[in-house]
Amino acid sequence: MTNFSHAQQEQSGSVGKTVTFSSDQGLLTDGGGAIAPLTLAYETYGQLNQNKSNAILLCHALTGDQYAAGVHPVTGKTGWWDAMVGPGKPFDTDRYFIICSNVVGGCMGSTGPASINPRSNKPYGLDFPVVTIRDMVRAQLMLIDYLGIDTLFCVAGGSMGGMQVLQWAASYPQRVFSAMPIATAAKHSAQNIAFHEVGRQAVMADPDWRSGRYLEQGVRPEKGLAVARMSAHITYLSEAALQRKFGRKLQDRSAPTFSFDADFQIENYLRYQGLAFVERFDANSYLFVTRACDYFDLAADYGGVLARAFKETKTRFCVVGFDSDWLYPTSDSRSIVHALNAGGASVSFVEIESDKGHDAFLLHEPMFNATTRGFLESAAAARGLRDNRK
Amino acid sequence: MTQDPHNPRLDLNVIADLVTPGSRVLDVGCGDGALLQLLAQTKNVDGRGVELSQSGVNECVAKGLSVIQGDADTDLADYPDDGFDYVILSQTLQATRRPREALRNMLRIGRHAIVSFPNFGHWRIRTQLAIKGRMPVTGNLANSWHDTPNIHLCTIRDFVELVDELGAHIAHGAALDRYGSPIRVNAPWWIWNLMGEQAVFLLERRAPQK
Numbered sequence: 001m002t003n004f005s006h007a008q009q010e011q012s013g014s015v016g017k018t019v020t021f022s023s024d025q026g027l028l029t030d031g032g033g034a035i036a037p038l039t040l041a042y043e044t045y046g047q048l049n050q051n052k053s054n055a056i057l058l059c060h061a062l063t064g065d066q067y068a069a070g071v072h073p074v075t076g077k078t079g080w081w082d083a084m085v086g087p088g089k090p091f092d093t094d095r096y097f098i099i100c101s102n103v104v105g106g107c108m109g110s111t112g113p114a115s116i117n118p119r120s121n122k123p124y125g126l127d128f129p130v131v132t133i134r135d136m137v138r139a140q141l142m143l144i145d146y147l148g149i150d151t152l153f154c155v156a157g158g159s160m161g162g163m164q165v166l167q168w169a170a171s172y173p174q175r176v177f178s179a180m181p182i183a184t185a186a187k188h189s190a191q192n193i194a195f196h197e198v199g200r201q202a203v204m205a206d207p208d209w210r211s212g213r214y215l216e217q218g219v220r221p222e223k224g225l226a227v228a229r230m231s232a233h234i235t236y237l238s239e240a241a242l243q244r245k246f247g248r249k250l251q252d253r254s255a256p257t258f259s260f261d262a263d264f265q266i267e268n269y270l271r272y273q274g275l276a277f278v279e280r281f282d283a284n285s286y287l288f289v290t291r292a293c294d295y296f297d298l299a300a301d302y303g304g305v306l307a308r309a310f311k312e313t314k315t316r317f318c319v320v321g322f323d324s325d326w327l328y329p330t331s332d333s334r335s336i337v338h339a340l341n342a343g344g345a346s347v348s349f350v351e352i353e354s355d356k357g358h359d360a361f362l363l364h365e366p367m368f369n370a371t372t373r374g375f376l377e378s379a380a381a382a383r384g385l386r387d388n389r390k
Numbered sequence: 391m392t393q394d395p396h397n398p399r400l401d402l403n404v405i406a407d408l409v410t411p412g413s414r415v416l417d418v419g420c421g422d423g424a425l426l427q428l429l430a431q432t433k434n435v436d437g438r439g440v441e442l443s444q445s446g447v448n449e450c451v452a453k454g455l456s457v458i459q460g461d462a463d464t465d466l467a468d469y470p471d472d473g474f475d476y477v478i479l480s481q482t483l484q485a486t487r488r489p490r491e492a493l494r495n496m497l498r499i500g501r502h503a504i505v506s507f508p509n510f511g512h513w514r515i516r517t518q519l520a521i522k523g524r525m526p527v528t529g530n531l532a533n534s535w536h537d538t539p540n541i542h543l544c545t546i547r548d549f550v551e552l553v554d555e556l557g558a559h560i561a562h563g564a565a566l567d568r569y570g571s572p573i574r575v576n577a578p579w580w581i582w583n584l585m586g587e588q589a590v591f592l593l594e595r596r597a598p599q600k
Binding site for chain 2: 316318334337338341342344346347348349350351352353367370371373374375377378379381382
């Protein structure tokens with residue numbers, strides 16, 4: 001483990017816990033850039049036990065953040081995985097020590113494109129180095145080292161978070177006792193890259209984007225970012241869920257207005273999602289995190305053979321997919337499972353029936369709940385974690 | 391060991407006896423993981439499972455077993471050669487779409503294959519068909535013809551013929567009575583085929599060189 005003697009613990013109100021690694025301990029990125037100093041904002045839930053064997057790292061998805069559970073201090077809404085994290089929930093905070101950090105390149109307190117570039121004393125903007133999933137994981141490793149934790153009991157996450165889980169298991173197998181990659185893929189597909197590109201182009205087409213220097217000019221590309229969010233949001237839902245929730249129902253009216261108002265409930269819903277998103281998310285950050293996903297192709301680092309990424313791994317895996325998820329279809333999960341099988345890994349795979357599409361992993365799905373609980377409890381028994389809840 | 395005659399999985403202990411301790415085992419159609427758990431406890435095996443039902447997979451995962459949701463028809467092809475010492479298919483062969491392919495894959499993935507299945511040649515089944523002129527319904531085969539998952543039923547003789555076709559060698563075979571006990575007489579095949587309600591076979595990839 002690295003000794004972070006210069007790391008500074010801070011407590012600044014709006015972003016919870018932060019740690020800053022000084023200029024000589026920054027992050028060197030896959031793209032050849034350097035991010036120094038590096039601040040990571042994180043949140044923890046539950047208590048770390050004496051021999052530090054009950055720590056679970058949760059990896060958030062594209063636009064998530066460190067607030068996995070409880071009330072989010074910025075949005076006032078519940079955390080992104082509140083359905084799964086808390087006392088008595090599958091990620092039981094009475095039993096496990098849960099860590100969740102905002103990814104590098106994010107915008108909820110960790111260093112990202114909206115942070116001040118020490119070279120120019122202005123926001124980084126597009127001068128921020130393009131980061132990869134592996135860079136995100138390297139930053140998380142710095143945090144885990146800083147917290148003095150040797151082996152994580154579990155690393156879990158969905159979507160982009162699931163990519164980080166796979167990267168953790170491949171890069172640091174000896175530090176990951178168990179892993180739950182959920183609703184994810186070992187590489188971003190052409191379709192996924194295409195949707196991300198639409199989102200980025202929407203941001204960049206907004207005149208208020210100002211080539212990424214909008215913060216200095218006191219504006220924000222809200223329209224572009226909202227459109228990006230609207231198009232992305234469609235990919236998180238299934239046709240069945242859209243039909244069930246909205247169908248062709250009209251919004252507060254009995255007949256079409258023959259205009260371009262939000263006549264349909266689905267239009268109103270997407271506009272609301274877009275507006276709510278721009279209040280909490282930085283447009284440049286959106287460019288960077290989507291790019292990180294696009295570049296993800298785990299097998300490419302192992303001669304194109306995914307199984308080699310997990311060769312002789314001792315980590316216990318539980319791969320979960322949702323049958324109505326067309327953004328990260330269960331065939332992607334199965335590819336991961338086949339690679340793990342070929343590598344002789346201990347792997348379980350569950351395909352959860354749900355009509356909620358990709359978003360299902362964030363919602364209360366009883367079977368997913370049961371799978372997660374069962375997997376963690378059996379892993380805890382194998383790890384020799386005492387059940388201190390009784 | 392006393393066995394419940396109404397338990398349709400009487401064959402589990404017989405199968406467990408065929409497995410060498412400490413070996414790597416893949417149980418295809420592992421259900422709630424009863425056999426894998428038995429093998430882990432009594433034979434210290436490194437076990438893996440494949441199961442179609444979500445509830446079955448969840449039960450297995452909760453028991454700490456490594457089980458993948460899938461089935462013998464679609465998922466075995468993706469397993470590498472020689473990954474296991476034993477590949478077990480208990481009471482599932484008759485429900486596969488392509489039993490021949492399933493067997494071939496099992497013998498590719500594992501050095502040994504263990505297969506158990508209900509014997510359609512049992513006298514009770516023959517009698518039902520012959521006397522009543524109806525599709526047989528028994529304790530082992532409890533569904534009516536239109537409602538059964540068992541689409542490829544066979545007799546012990548049929549199975550032995552298929553094993554021959556695949557070029558595999560029968561290392562051990564047992565017909566089980568209705569209580570799950572092996573019929574211990576050194577009887578010719580036709581007796582087994584008549585008296586066995588179930589059968590369990592241990593197969594090896596090739597016949598040994600003479």
